[in-house]
Amino acid sequence: MGAILSIAKTTIGEAIRRRVLLVILLVGVLFLVIAPGLSVLSLRQNYTVLTSFTLGVIQLTSAVIAIVLTVYLLPNEVERRTIYTILSKPVYRWHFLLGKYLGAVGALGMMMLLMSTVLVLVFRIMQQQASMDDVLQLATAPIFFFVQMSLLAAVAMFFSTFVSPIVNFFLSGGVYLVGTLFSPVFQDLSNNQTLPAAVKGAATVIHSIVPNFAQYNIQGGIINQGPELRSIELYYVQIVVYALFYIAAFLIAGMMIFDRKEV
Amino acid sequence: MNLAIETKDLTKTYKTSSGPQSVVKNLDLQVERGEIFGFLGPNGAGKTTTIKILLGIIDSTSGEASVLGNPAGDIESHKKLSYLPEKPYYYEHMTGVEIMQFYASLFGIKDRDLCERLLNRVNLGNDMNRPISQYSKGMQQRIGLAQSLLNDPELLFLDEPTGGLDPIAHIEIRDLILKFRDEGRTVFISSHELSDVERICDRVAIINKGELVHQGRLDQLLSGGRIEITADNLTEDVANKFRGDDFTVSFKNGRLIADIPDSAHPGEMLDAIRAANGDIVSVIPRRKRLEDLFLESVAGDNVLKGRKMSKMTDDHNAAEAVEVAKEEGAN
Numbered sequence: 001m002g003a004i005l006s007i008a009k010t011t012i013g014e015a016i017r018r019r020v021l022l023v024i025l026l027v028g029v030l031f032l033v034i035a036p037g038l039s040v041l042s043l044r045q046n047y048t049v050l051t052s053f054t055l056g057v058i059q060l061t062s063a064v065i066a067i068v069l070t071v072y073l074l075p076n077e078v079e080r081r082t083i084y085t086i087l088s089k090p091v092y093r094w095h096f097l098l099g100k101y102l103g104a105v106g107a108l109g110m111m112m113l114l115m116s117t118v119l120v121l122v123f124r125i126m127q128q129q130a131s132m133d134d135v136l137q138l139a140t141a142p143i144f145f146f147v148q149m150s151l152l153a154a155v156a157m158f159f160s161t162f163v164s165p166i167v168n169f170f171l172s173g174g175v176y177l178v179g180t181l182f183s184p185v186f187q188d189l190s191n192n193q194t195l196p197a198a199v200k201g202a203a204t205v206i207h208s209i210v211p212n213f214a215q216y217n218i219q220g221g222i223i224n225q226g227p228e229l230r231s232i233e234l235y236y237v238q239i240v241v242y243a244l245f246y247i248a249a250f251l252i253a254g255m256m257i258f259d260r261k262e263v
Numbered sequence: 264m265n266l267a268i269e270t271k272d273l274t275k276t277y278k279t280s281s282g283p284q285s286v287v288k289n290l291d292l293q294v295e296r297g298e299i300f301g302f303l304g305p306n307g308a309g310k311t312t313t314i315k316i317l318l319g320i321i322d323s324t325s326g327e328a329s330v331l332g333n334p335a336g337d338i339e340s341h342k343k344l345s346y347l348p349e350k351p352y353y354y355e356h357m358t359g360v361e362i363m364q365f366y367a368s369l370f371g372i373k374d375r376d377l378c379e380r381l382l383n384r385v386n387l388g389n390d391m392n393r394p395i396s397q398y399s400k401g402m403q404q405r406i407g408l409a410q411s412l413l414n415d416p417e418l419l420f421l422d423e424p425t426g427g428l429d430p431i432a433h434i435e436i437r438d439l440i441l442k443f444r445d446e447g448r449t450v451f452i453s454s455h456e457l458s459d460v461e462r463i464c465d466r467v468a469i470i471n472k473g474e475l476v477h478q479g480r481l482d483q484l485l486s487g488g489r490i491e492i493t494a495d496n497l498t499e500d501v502a503n504k505f506r507g508d509d510f511t512v513s514f515k516n517g518r519l520i521a522d523i524p525d526s527a528h529p530g531e532m533l534d535a536i537r538a539a540n541g542d543i544v545s546v547i548p549r550r551k552r553l554e555d556l557f558l559e560s561v562a563g564d565n566v567l568k569g570r571k572m573s574k575m576t577d578d579h580n581a582a583e584a585v586e587v588a589k590e591e592g593a594n
Contacts, residue, residue, distance in 0.1 A: 082351075
Protein backbone atom coordinates (compact mmCIF):
# COMPACT_ATOMS: atom_id res chain seq x y z
CA MET A 1 0.00 0.00 0.00
CA GLY A 2 2.92 2.32 0.79
CA ALA A 3 4.30 1.89 -2.73
CA ILE A 4 0.90 2.62 -4.30
CA LEU A 5 0.50 5.81 -2.29
CA SER A 6 4.06 6.91 -3.02
CA ILE A 7 3.52 6.43 -6.75
CA ALA A 8 0.19 8.28 -6.49
CA LYS A 9 1.79 11.18 -4.62
CA THR A 10 4.58 11.47 -7.16
CA THR A 11 2.05 11.35 -9.99
CA ILE A 12 0.10 14.22 -8.44
CA GLY A 13 3.31 16.23 -8.08
CA GLU A 14 4.13 15.68 -11.75
CA ALA A 15 0.60 16.29 -13.01
CA ILE A 16 0.00 19.60 -11.27
CA ARG A 17 3.19 20.91 -12.86
CA ARG A 18 2.39 19.87 -16.41
CA ARG A 19 2.06 23.05 -18.41
CA VAL A 20 -0.48 21.73 -20.86
CA LEU A 21 -2.83 20.82 -18.01
CA LEU A 22 -2.30 24.16 -16.31
CA VAL A 23 -3.14 25.97 -19.54
CA ILE A 24 -6.37 23.98 -19.94
CA LEU A 25 -7.19 24.67 -16.30
CA LEU A 26 -6.45 28.36 -16.73
CA VAL A 27 -8.77 28.58 -19.75
CA GLY A 28 -11.50 26.86 -17.75
CA VAL A 29 -11.08 29.20 -14.79
CA LEU A 30 -11.03 32.17 -17.16
CA PHE A 31 -14.36 31.14 -18.67
CA LEU A 32 -15.84 30.74 -15.17
CA VAL A 33 -14.72 34.25 -14.26
CA ILE A 34 -16.11 35.85 -17.40
CA ALA A 35 -19.28 33.74 -17.32
CA PRO A 36 -21.40 36.45 -15.58
CA GLY A 37 -20.47 38.87 -18.35
CA LEU A 38 -21.62 36.38 -20.97
CA SER A 39 -24.82 35.41 -19.19
CA VAL A 40 -26.15 38.99 -19.07
CA LEU A 41 -26.25 38.85 -22.87
CA SER A 42 -28.85 36.11 -22.62
CA LEU A 43 -32.56 36.84 -22.83
CA ARG A 44 -33.31 33.90 -20.55
CA GLN A 45 -33.26 33.89 -16.79
CA ASN A 46 -29.85 35.00 -15.62
CA TYR A 47 -29.44 32.29 -12.94
CA THR A 48 -30.29 29.47 -15.34
CA VAL A 49 -27.86 30.61 -18.02
CA LEU A 50 -25.07 31.26 -15.55
CA THR A 51 -25.48 27.86 -13.88
CA SER A 52 -25.73 25.98 -17.13
CA PHE A 53 -22.74 27.74 -18.66
CA THR A 54 -20.40 27.47 -15.67
CA LEU A 55 -21.20 23.82 -14.96
CA GLY A 56 -20.71 23.08 -18.66
CA VAL A 57 -17.31 24.77 -18.51
CA ILE A 58 -16.28 22.70 -15.50
CA GLN A 59 -17.46 19.48 -17.12
CA LEU A 60 -15.77 20.11 -20.44
CA THR A 61 -12.52 21.37 -18.89
CA SER A 62 -12.41 18.44 -16.48
CA ALA A 63 -13.02 15.93 -19.26
CA VAL A 64 -10.19 17.34 -21.36
CA ILE A 65 -7.88 17.40 -18.33
CA ALA A 66 -8.85 13.84 -17.36
CA ILE A 67 -8.05 12.50 -20.82
CA VAL A 68 -4.89 14.53 -21.49
CA LEU A 69 -3.57 13.75 -18.01
CA THR A 70 -4.22 10.02 -18.14
CA VAL A 71 -3.30 9.07 -21.70
CA TYR A 72 0.34 10.04 -21.15
CA LEU A 73 0.84 8.57 -17.69
CA LEU A 74 2.11 5.12 -18.68
CA PRO A 75 3.81 5.99 -22.01
CA ASN A 76 5.79 8.79 -20.35
CA GLU A 77 7.08 6.45 -17.68
CA VAL A 78 8.23 3.96 -20.32
CA GLU A 79 9.79 6.60 -22.54
CA ARG A 80 11.72 8.16 -19.65
CA ARG A 81 12.66 4.71 -18.30
CA THR A 82 11.40 5.59 -14.80
CA ILE A 83 9.19 2.53 -15.00
CA TYR A 84 12.26 0.26 -15.12
CA THR A 85 13.72 1.74 -11.96
CA ILE A 86 10.36 1.37 -10.21
CA LEU A 87 9.52 -2.12 -11.46
CA SER A 88 12.99 -3.37 -10.50
CA LYS A 89 12.02 -2.60 -6.90
CA PRO A 90 9.65 -4.94 -5.04
CA VAL A 91 6.68 -3.31 -6.76
CA TYR A 92 4.05 -5.31 -8.64
CA ARG A 93 2.77 -3.94 -11.91
CA TRP A 94 -0.72 -3.57 -10.53
CA HIS A 95 0.73 -1.46 -7.71
CA PHE A 96 2.22 0.81 -10.35
CA LEU A 97 -0.95 1.09 -12.43
CA LEU A 98 -3.17 1.66 -9.43
CA GLY A 99 -0.75 4.26 -8.03
CA LYS A 100 -0.71 6.11 -11.34
CA TYR A 101 -4.51 6.02 -11.52
CA LEU A 102 -4.97 7.26 -7.97
CA GLY A 103 -2.44 10.01 -8.65
CA ALA A 104 -4.34 11.05 -11.77
CA VAL A 105 -7.60 11.12 -9.84
CA GLY A 106 -5.93 13.08 -7.04
CA ALA A 107 -4.55 15.69 -9.44
CA LEU A 108 -7.87 15.86 -11.23
CA GLY A 109 -9.65 16.35 -7.90
CA MET A 110 -7.35 19.23 -6.99
CA MET A 111 -7.93 20.95 -10.31
CA MET A 112 -11.68 20.43 -10.11
CA LEU A 113 -11.68 21.72 -6.54
CA LEU A 114 -10.07 24.91 -7.77
CA MET A 115 -12.67 25.33 -10.51
CA SER A 116 -15.51 24.57 -8.10
CA THR A 117 -14.17 27.15 -5.64
CA VAL A 118 -14.12 29.74 -8.43
CA LEU A 119 -17.65 28.67 -9.38
CA VAL A 120 -18.97 29.20 -5.85
CA LEU A 121 -17.17 32.55 -5.54
CA VAL A 122 -18.62 33.74 -8.85
CA PHE A 123 -22.11 32.82 -7.67
CA ARG A 124 -21.70 34.43 -4.27
CA ILE A 125 -20.65 37.63 -5.97
CA MET A 126 -23.04 37.67 -8.92
CA GLN A 127 -26.10 36.01 -7.38
CA GLN A 128 -26.19 37.58 -3.97
CA GLN A 129 -29.90 36.91 -3.66
CA ALA A 130 -29.25 33.16 -3.95
CA SER A 131 -29.60 31.24 -0.69
CA MET A 132 -26.89 29.08 0.87
CA ASP A 133 -28.95 26.01 -0.09
CA ASP A 134 -28.84 27.08 -3.74
CA VAL A 135 -25.08 27.44 -3.58
CA LEU A 136 -24.64 24.08 -1.86
CA GLN A 137 -26.87 22.44 -4.43
CA LEU A 138 -24.83 24.06 -7.14
CA ALA A 139 -21.63 22.72 -5.57
CA THR A 140 -23.06 19.19 -5.68
CA ALA A 141 -22.78 19.07 -9.47
CA PRO A 142 -18.96 19.21 -9.58
CA ILE A 143 -18.82 16.38 -7.04
CA PHE A 144 -20.63 14.13 -9.48
CA PHE A 145 -18.54 15.47 -12.32
CA PHE A 146 -15.56 14.29 -10.27
CA VAL A 147 -17.07 10.81 -10.05
CA GLN A 148 -17.71 10.97 -13.79
CA MET A 149 -14.14 12.08 -14.52
CA SER A 150 -12.70 9.38 -12.26
CA LEU A 151 -14.59 6.89 -14.42
CA LEU A 152 -13.30 8.57 -17.58
CA ALA A 153 -9.73 8.42 -16.21
CA ALA A 154 -10.17 4.68 -15.60
CA VAL A 155 -11.30 4.27 -19.22
CA ALA A 156 -8.25 6.21 -20.46
CA MET A 157 -5.96 4.25 -18.13
CA PHE A 158 -7.36 0.99 -19.50
CA PHE A 159 -6.71 2.05 -23.11
CA SER A 160 -3.24 3.34 -22.24
CA THR A 161 -2.14 -0.21 -21.46
CA PHE A 162 -2.32 -1.15 -25.13
CA VAL A 163 -2.70 1.86 -27.45
CA SER A 164 -0.65 4.98 -28.14
CA PRO A 165 -1.55 8.27 -26.43
CA ILE A 166 -3.03 9.82 -29.59
CA VAL A 167 -5.24 6.82 -30.31
CA ASN A 168 -6.15 6.71 -26.64
CA PHE A 169 -7.16 10.38 -26.72
CA PHE A 170 -9.71 9.72 -29.45
CA LEU A 171 -10.84 6.37 -28.03
CA SER A 172 -11.44 7.74 -24.55
CA GLY A 173 -12.99 10.89 -25.94
CA GLY A 174 -15.22 8.77 -28.16
CA VAL A 175 -16.30 6.54 -25.27
CA TYR A 176 -17.05 9.65 -23.22
CA LEU A 177 -19.13 11.22 -25.99
CA VAL A 178 -21.04 8.02 -26.67
CA GLY A 179 -21.55 7.43 -22.94
CA THR A 180 -22.73 11.01 -22.42
CA LEU A 181 -24.85 11.63 -25.49
CA PHE A 182 -26.09 8.22 -26.61
CA SER A 183 -26.24 6.07 -23.49
CA PRO A 184 -29.95 6.86 -22.91
CA VAL A 185 -30.60 6.06 -26.57
CA PHE A 186 -28.91 2.65 -26.31
CA GLN A 187 -30.77 2.00 -23.06
CA ASP A 188 -34.10 2.75 -24.77
CA LEU A 189 -33.19 0.57 -27.73
CA SER A 190 -32.22 -2.34 -25.50
CA ASN A 191 -35.60 -2.08 -23.72
CA ASN A 192 -37.63 -1.69 -26.89
CA GLN A 193 -39.61 -4.93 -27.40
CA THR A 194 -40.62 -4.06 -30.96
CA LEU A 195 -37.06 -4.07 -32.32
CA PRO A 196 -35.39 -7.12 -33.92
CA ALA A 197 -33.39 -9.25 -31.48
CA ALA A 198 -30.07 -8.45 -33.18
CA VAL A 199 -30.54 -4.69 -32.83
CA LYS A 200 -31.70 -5.09 -29.25
CA GLY A 201 -28.73 -7.34 -28.50
CA ALA A 202 -26.25 -4.92 -30.02
CA ALA A 203 -27.78 -2.01 -28.12
CA THR A 204 -27.64 -4.03 -24.88
CA VAL A 205 -23.96 -4.89 -25.44
CA ILE A 206 -23.00 -1.27 -26.16
CA HIS A 207 -25.06 -0.04 -23.23
CA SER A 208 -23.35 -2.57 -20.95
CA ILE A 209 -19.78 -1.93 -22.12
CA VAL A 210 -19.83 1.83 -22.55
CA PRO A 211 -20.40 3.44 -19.17
CA ASN A 212 -23.39 5.74 -18.86
CA PHE A 213 -21.67 9.07 -18.29
CA ALA A 214 -24.93 10.99 -18.82
CA GLN A 215 -26.33 10.06 -15.43
CA TYR A 216 -23.70 12.20 -13.68
CA ASN A 217 -24.96 15.38 -15.37
CA ILE A 218 -27.20 16.35 -12.53
CA GLN A 219 -27.20 20.03 -13.42
CA GLY A 220 -30.47 19.44 -15.26
CA GLY A 221 -32.10 19.00 -11.89
CA ILE A 222 -30.30 21.98 -10.45
CA ILE A 223 -31.24 24.27 -13.30
CA ASN A 224 -34.80 23.04 -13.80
CA GLN A 225 -35.72 21.74 -10.38
CA GLY A 226 -38.48 19.23 -10.81
CA PRO A 227 -39.91 15.89 -9.80
CA GLU A 228 -37.15 13.79 -11.37
CA LEU A 229 -34.78 14.35 -8.40
CA ARG A 230 -37.19 13.37 -5.65
CA SER A 231 -35.35 10.21 -4.51
CA ILE A 232 -32.08 12.01 -4.92
CA GLU A 233 -30.00 10.32 -2.19
CA LEU A 234 -30.72 6.85 -3.49
CA TYR A 235 -29.95 8.00 -7.00
CA TYR A 236 -26.64 9.46 -5.88
CA VAL A 237 -25.66 6.24 -4.11
CA GLN A 238 -26.62 4.21 -7.16
CA ILE A 239 -24.55 6.22 -9.60
CA VAL A 240 -21.52 6.25 -7.29
CA VAL A 241 -21.70 2.45 -6.89
CA TYR A 242 -22.14 2.18 -10.66
CA ALA A 243 -18.99 4.28 -11.18
CA LEU A 244 -16.99 2.26 -8.66
CA PHE A 245 -18.01 -0.95 -10.37
CA TYR A 246 -16.96 0.29 -13.80
CA ILE A 247 -13.74 1.85 -12.48
CA ALA A 248 -12.81 -1.46 -10.85
CA ALA A 249 -13.69 -3.36 -14.04
CA PHE A 250 -11.61 -1.07 -16.28
CA LEU A 251 -8.66 -1.06 -13.88
CA ILE A 252 -8.65 -4.83 -13.42
CA ALA A 253 -8.82 -5.33 -17.20
CA GLY A 254 -6.00 -2.78 -17.60
CA MET A 255 -3.92 -4.52 -14.93
CA MET A 256 -4.33 -7.88 -16.66
CA ILE A 257 -3.16 -6.42 -19.98
CA PHE A 258 -0.36 -4.39 -18.38
CA ASP A 259 0.88 -7.42 -16.47
CA ARG A 260 1.64 -9.22 -19.75
CA LYS A 261 2.78 -6.15 -21.65
CA GLU A 262 6.44 -5.91 -22.64
CA VAL A 263 7.51 -2.41 -21.67
CA MET B 264 29.42 -22.61 -7.69
CA ASN B 265 27.76 -19.70 -5.91
CA LEU B 266 26.07 -17.84 -8.73
CA ALA B 267 24.29 -14.50 -8.53
CA ILE B 268 22.91 -14.82 -12.05
CA GLU B 269 22.54 -17.87 -14.23
CA THR B 270 20.86 -18.27 -17.58
CA LYS B 271 20.48 -21.45 -19.58
CA ASP B 272 19.50 -21.42 -23.24
CA LEU B 273 17.84 -18.07 -22.70
CA THR B 274 16.08 -16.98 -25.86
CA LYS B 275 13.91 -14.02 -26.69
CA THR B 276 12.12 -13.93 -30.00
CA TYR B 277 9.88 -11.16 -31.29
CA LYS B 278 7.33 -11.53 -34.02
CA THR B 279 8.00 -9.01 -36.75
CA SER B 280 6.47 -8.38 -40.15
CA SER B 281 9.39 -10.24 -41.71
CA GLY B 282 8.95 -13.26 -39.41
CA PRO B 283 10.23 -14.21 -35.96
CA GLN B 284 13.39 -12.38 -34.94
CA SER B 285 15.54 -13.62 -32.07
CA VAL B 286 17.29 -10.84 -30.18
CA VAL B 287 18.73 -13.20 -27.56
CA LYS B 288 19.72 -16.69 -28.66
CA ASN B 289 20.47 -19.60 -26.32
CA LEU B 290 22.35 -17.43 -23.91
CA ASP B 291 24.23 -19.21 -21.12
CA LEU B 292 25.55 -16.74 -18.56
CA GLN B 293 27.11 -17.37 -15.18
CA VAL B 294 27.79 -14.43 -12.90
CA GLU B 295 29.52 -15.30 -9.66
CA ARG B 296 28.69 -13.60 -6.40
CA GLY B 297 30.94 -10.76 -5.35
CA GLU B 298 32.41 -10.05 -8.77
CA ILE B 299 32.12 -7.18 -11.21
CA PHE B 300 30.81 -8.69 -14.40
CA GLY B 301 31.03 -6.81 -17.68
CA PHE B 302 28.31 -7.47 -20.22
CA LEU B 303 29.48 -6.22 -23.59
CA GLY B 304 28.17 -6.05 -27.09
CA PRO B 305 27.49 -3.56 -29.85
CA ASN B 306 24.22 -1.63 -30.05
CA GLY B 307 21.36 -4.00 -30.72
CA ALA B 308 23.29 -7.04 -29.50
CA GLY B 309 20.61 -7.92 -26.95
CA LYS B 310 22.19 -6.53 -23.77
CA THR B 311 19.26 -4.45 -22.58
CA THR B 312 16.79 -7.17 -23.53
CA THR B 313 18.78 -9.63 -21.42
CA ILE B 314 18.81 -7.22 -18.47
CA LYS B 315 15.06 -6.69 -18.82
CA ILE B 316 14.52 -10.45 -18.76
CA LEU B 317 16.73 -10.79 -15.68
CA LEU B 318 14.73 -8.04 -13.96
CA GLY B 319 11.43 -9.65 -14.95
CA ILE B 320 10.35 -6.62 -16.96
CA ILE B 321 9.89 -8.84 -20.00
CA ASP B 322 9.55 -12.59 -20.30
CA SER B 323 11.90 -14.85 -22.21
CA THR B 324 10.54 -16.93 -25.06
CA SER B 325 12.39 -20.02 -23.82
CA GLY B 326 15.20 -21.03 -21.53
CA GLU B 327 15.81 -20.34 -17.87
CA ALA B 328 17.07 -17.37 -15.91
CA SER B 329 17.69 -17.21 -12.19
CA VAL B 330 18.73 -14.20 -10.15
CA LEU B 331 20.02 -14.61 -6.61
CA GLY B 332 18.70 -18.14 -6.57
CA ASN B 333 15.15 -17.21 -7.59
CA PRO B 334 13.51 -17.22 -11.02
CA ALA B 335 14.06 -13.91 -12.85
CA GLY B 336 11.42 -11.36 -11.92
CA ASP B 337 10.69 -12.90 -8.53
CA ILE B 338 9.68 -10.14 -6.13
CA GLU B 339 11.87 -11.67 -3.39
CA SER B 340 14.93 -11.12 -5.59
CA HIS B 341 13.86 -7.53 -6.20
CA LYS B 342 14.25 -6.84 -2.49
CA LYS B 343 17.95 -7.68 -2.82
CA LEU B 344 18.86 -6.12 -6.15
CA SER B 345 19.00 -2.71 -7.73
CA TYR B 346 18.96 -1.38 -11.24
CA LEU B 347 20.34 1.81 -12.71
CA PRO B 348 19.12 2.23 -16.29
CA GLU B 349 21.02 3.99 -19.03
CA LYS B 350 20.33 7.75 -18.99
CA PRO B 351 17.95 7.60 -16.05
CA TYR B 352 15.27 10.25 -15.62
CA TYR B 353 14.11 11.46 -12.24
CA TYR B 354 10.97 13.43 -11.45
CA GLU B 355 12.36 16.89 -11.90
CA HIS B 356 10.08 18.66 -9.46
CA MET B 357 11.60 16.68 -6.60
CA THR B 358 14.74 17.46 -4.67
CA GLY B 359 17.54 14.95 -4.28
CA VAL B 360 16.41 13.85 -0.85
CA GLU B 361 12.77 13.62 -1.98
CA ILE B 362 13.75 11.32 -4.83
CA MET B 363 15.63 9.15 -2.36
CA GLN B 364 12.61 9.08 -0.03
CA PHE B 365 10.36 8.15 -2.94
CA TYR B 366 12.50 5.18 -3.95
CA ALA B 367 12.97 4.22 -0.28
CA SER B 368 9.19 4.13 0.14
CA LEU B 369 9.00 1.51 -2.63
CA PHE B 370 10.97 -0.78 -0.30
CA GLY B 371 8.85 0.29 2.66
CA ILE B 372 11.81 2.24 4.07
CA LYS B 373 10.97 5.49 5.89
CA ASP B 374 14.45 6.41 7.05
CA ARG B 375 15.39 9.95 6.02
CA ASP B 376 18.79 9.57 7.70
CA LEU B 377 19.61 6.64 5.43
CA CYS B 378 18.70 8.75 2.38
CA GLU B 379 20.94 11.57 3.56
CA ARG B 380 23.79 9.20 4.39
CA LEU B 381 23.70 7.70 0.92
CA LEU B 382 23.57 11.14 -0.68
CA ASN B 383 26.61 12.10 1.34
CA ARG B 384 28.32 8.92 0.20
CA VAL B 385 27.99 9.97 -3.44
CA ASN B 386 29.04 13.53 -2.59
CA LEU B 387 25.58 15.05 -2.98
CA GLY B 388 25.19 16.01 0.64
CA ASN B 389 25.34 19.72 -0.13
CA ASP B 390 22.89 19.44 -3.02
CA MET B 391 20.27 17.19 -1.50
CA ASN B 392 17.72 19.98 -1.15
CA ARG B 393 18.11 21.26 -4.70
CA PRO B 394 15.57 20.21 -7.37
CA ILE B 395 16.78 17.42 -9.64
CA SER B 396 16.22 19.73 -12.61
CA GLN B 397 19.28 21.66 -11.44
CA TYR B 398 21.49 18.56 -11.27
CA SER B 399 24.21 17.97 -13.86
CA LYS B 400 24.38 14.68 -15.73
CA GLY B 401 27.10 13.41 -13.39
CA MET B 402 25.05 14.38 -10.33
CA GLN B 403 22.02 12.56 -11.75
CA GLN B 404 24.14 9.49 -12.30
CA ARG B 405 25.43 9.71 -8.73
CA ILE B 406 21.93 10.03 -7.30
CA GLY B 407 21.06 7.00 -9.42
CA LEU B 408 23.79 5.06 -7.68
CA ALA B 409 22.67 6.40 -4.30
CA GLN B 410 19.09 5.23 -4.87
CA SER B 411 20.41 1.88 -6.01
CA LEU B 412 21.97 1.38 -2.57
CA LEU B 413 18.79 2.07 -0.56
CA ASN B 414 18.02 -1.60 -0.02
CA ASP B 415 21.66 -2.54 0.66
CA PRO B 416 21.56 -4.73 -2.48
CA GLU B 417 23.48 -7.92 -3.03
CA LEU B 418 23.33 -7.40 -6.79
CA LEU B 419 23.46 -4.21 -8.84
CA PHE B 420 22.58 -3.94 -12.52
CA LEU B 421 24.24 -0.88 -14.01
CA ASP B 422 23.43 -0.02 -17.61
CA GLU B 423 26.07 2.31 -19.09
CA PRO B 424 26.90 3.82 -15.68
CA THR B 425 29.63 6.09 -17.06
CA GLY B 426 28.09 6.92 -20.42
CA GLY B 427 28.38 10.58 -21.40
CA LEU B 428 30.07 11.71 -18.20
CA ASP B 429 32.99 14.10 -17.97
CA PRO B 430 36.35 12.56 -16.92
CA ILE B 431 36.03 13.54 -13.25
CA ALA B 432 32.49 12.20 -12.89
CA HIS B 433 33.64 9.15 -14.81
CA ILE B 434 36.41 8.40 -12.32
CA GLU B 435 34.11 9.03 -9.34
CA ILE B 436 31.53 6.55 -10.61
CA ARG B 437 34.22 4.00 -11.43
CA ASP B 438 35.66 4.26 -7.94
CA LEU B 439 32.20 3.85 -6.41
CA ILE B 440 31.65 0.68 -8.40
CA LEU B 441 34.96 -0.73 -7.16
CA LYS B 442 33.88 0.05 -3.60
CA PHE B 443 30.64 -1.85 -4.19
CA ARG B 444 32.68 -4.95 -4.98
CA ASP B 445 34.85 -4.40 -1.92
CA GLU B 446 31.64 -4.42 0.13
CA GLY B 447 30.85 -7.89 -1.24
CA ARG B 448 28.19 -6.86 -3.74
CA THR B 449 27.87 -8.36 -7.20
CA VAL B 450 27.90 -5.74 -9.96
CA PHE B 451 26.58 -6.50 -13.42
CA ILE B 452 27.67 -3.76 -15.82
CA SER B 453 26.51 -3.29 -19.36
CA SER B 454 28.83 -0.80 -20.99
CA HIS B 455 30.50 0.43 -24.15
CA GLU B 456 33.35 1.97 -22.16
CA LEU B 457 35.81 -0.84 -22.80
CA SER B 458 38.68 0.80 -20.95
CA ASP B 459 36.50 1.00 -17.82
CA VAL B 460 35.37 -2.57 -18.16
CA GLU B 461 38.96 -3.75 -18.64
CA ARG B 462 40.04 -1.80 -15.60
CA ILE B 463 37.33 -2.82 -13.12
CA CYS B 464 35.69 -6.07 -14.24
CA ASP B 465 36.70 -9.49 -13.04
CA ARG B 466 34.88 -11.37 -15.75
CA VAL B 467 33.13 -10.38 -18.95
CA ALA B 468 30.72 -11.77 -21.47
CA ILE B 469 30.56 -10.49 -25.02
CA ILE B 470 27.41 -11.00 -27.04
CA ASN B 471 26.81 -10.24 -30.66
CA LYS B 472 23.48 -10.49 -32.48
CA GLY B 473 22.03 -12.09 -29.36
CA GLU B 474 24.61 -14.87 -29.15
CA LEU B 475 27.30 -15.34 -26.56
CA VAL B 476 30.73 -15.02 -28.20
CA HIS B 477 33.03 -14.99 -25.18
CA GLN B 478 32.64 -15.43 -21.45
CA GLY B 479 35.34 -15.74 -18.86
CA ARG B 480 37.96 -14.12 -16.70
CA LEU B 481 39.52 -11.09 -18.31
CA ASP B 482 43.08 -12.29 -17.75
CA GLN B 483 42.27 -15.56 -19.53
CA LEU B 484 40.37 -13.93 -22.37
CA LEU B 485 43.15 -11.43 -22.93
CA SER B 486 46.00 -13.94 -22.91
CA GLY B 487 47.76 -14.41 -26.23
CA GLY B 488 49.18 -11.00 -26.98
CA ARG B 489 51.29 -10.00 -29.98
CA ILE B 490 54.82 -8.78 -30.58
CA GLU B 491 55.79 -6.02 -32.94
CA ILE B 492 59.26 -6.30 -34.47
CA THR B 493 60.81 -3.44 -36.42
CA ALA B 494 64.04 -3.91 -38.39
CA ASP B 495 65.98 -1.88 -40.99
CA ASN B 496 68.32 -2.62 -43.87
CA LEU B 497 66.48 -5.66 -45.14
CA THR B 498 65.51 -6.73 -48.60
CA GLU B 499 61.93 -7.54 -49.59
CA ASP B 500 62.90 -11.21 -50.05
CA VAL B 501 63.67 -11.45 -46.36
CA ALA B 502 60.40 -9.73 -45.49
CA ASN B 503 58.44 -12.13 -47.67
CA LYS B 504 59.82 -15.09 -45.69
CA PHE B 505 57.92 -13.86 -42.64
CA ARG B 506 54.54 -13.49 -44.25
CA GLY B 507 52.10 -16.03 -42.84
CA ASP B 508 48.47 -16.55 -41.80
CA ASP B 509 48.71 -14.86 -38.45
CA PHE B 510 51.71 -12.65 -39.30
CA THR B 511 51.09 -9.12 -40.46
CA VAL B 512 54.14 -7.78 -42.27
CA SER B 513 54.75 -4.46 -43.96
CA PHE B 514 57.90 -3.54 -45.85
CA LYS B 515 58.92 -0.15 -47.19
CA ASN B 516 62.31 1.34 -48.03
CA GLY B 517 64.20 -1.45 -46.33
CA ARG B 518 62.18 -1.21 -43.12
CA LEU B 519 60.23 -4.22 -41.96
CA ILE B 520 57.44 -4.00 -39.40
CA ALA B 521 56.03 -7.37 -38.38
CA ASP B 522 53.16 -8.04 -36.01
CA ILE B 523 53.27 -11.64 -34.81
CA PRO B 524 51.57 -13.67 -32.09
CA ASP B 525 53.67 -14.06 -28.95
CA SER B 526 53.40 -17.82 -29.35
CA ALA B 527 55.25 -17.64 -32.70
CA HIS B 528 58.80 -17.88 -31.32
CA PRO B 529 60.06 -14.38 -32.15
CA GLY B 530 63.61 -15.57 -31.52
CA GLU B 531 63.61 -17.38 -34.86
CA MET B 532 62.56 -14.24 -36.66
CA LEU B 533 65.18 -12.17 -34.88
CA ASP B 534 67.87 -14.72 -35.77
CA ALA B 535 66.79 -14.58 -39.41
CA ILE B 536 66.98 -10.77 -39.42
CA ARG B 537 70.46 -10.86 -37.95
CA ALA B 538 71.50 -13.52 -40.45
CA ALA B 539 70.36 -11.21 -43.27
CA ASN B 540 72.51 -8.41 -41.76
CA GLY B 541 69.41 -6.44 -40.79
CA ASP B 542 69.35 -3.98 -37.88
CA ILE B 543 66.76 -4.70 -35.21
CA VAL B 544 65.20 -1.36 -34.24
CA SER B 545 62.68 -2.53 -31.68
CA VAL B 546 60.85 -5.54 -30.26
CA ILE B 547 57.65 -4.46 -28.52
CA PRO B 548 55.42 -6.98 -26.79
CA ARG B 549 51.79 -5.89 -26.96
CA ARG B 550 49.28 -7.26 -24.47
CA LYS B 551 45.94 -8.14 -26.00
CA ARG B 552 43.41 -5.49 -25.13
CA LEU B 553 39.71 -5.85 -24.49
CA GLU B 554 39.13 -3.61 -27.47
CA ASP B 555 40.85 -6.18 -29.70
CA LEU B 556 38.84 -9.02 -28.22
CA PHE B 557 35.66 -7.02 -28.61
CA LEU B 558 36.38 -6.24 -32.24
CA GLU B 559 37.36 -9.83 -32.94
CA SER B 560 34.09 -10.91 -31.39
CA VAL B 561 31.69 -8.51 -33.03
CA ALA B 562 33.33 -7.18 -36.19
CA GLY B 563 35.04 -10.23 -37.66
CA ASP B 564 38.65 -10.85 -38.66
CA ASN B 565 38.66 -8.60 -41.71
CA VAL B 566 37.93 -5.52 -39.70
CA LEU B 567 40.54 -6.48 -37.15
CA LYS B 568 43.24 -7.13 -39.76
CA GLY B 569 42.37 -3.90 -41.50
CA ARG B 570 42.68 -2.12 -38.19
CA LYS B 571 46.10 -3.72 -37.51
CA MET B 572 47.35 -2.78 -40.94
CA SER B 573 46.07 0.72 -40.53
CA LYS B 574 47.87 0.98 -37.20
CA MET B 575 51.08 -0.39 -38.69
CA THR B 576 50.87 2.01 -41.60
CA ASP B 577 50.46 4.81 -39.08
CA ASP B 578 53.52 3.54 -37.20
CA HIS B 579 55.45 3.24 -40.43
CA ASN B 580 54.52 6.75 -41.46
CA ALA B 581 55.43 8.03 -38.02
CA ALA B 582 58.84 6.32 -38.24
CA GLU B 583 59.40 7.81 -41.66
CA ALA B 584 58.42 11.25 -40.41
CA VAL B 585 60.99 10.92 -37.61
CA GLU B 586 63.66 9.97 -40.10
CA VAL B 587 62.79 12.86 -42.42
CA ALA B 588 62.89 15.21 -39.45
CA LYS B 589 66.29 13.83 -38.47
CA GLU B 590 67.60 14.29 -42.02
CA GLU B 591 66.24 17.82 -42.18
CA GLY B 592 67.83 18.52 -38.82
CA ALA B 593 71.17 17.20 -40.09
CA ASN B 594 70.96 19.37 -43.19
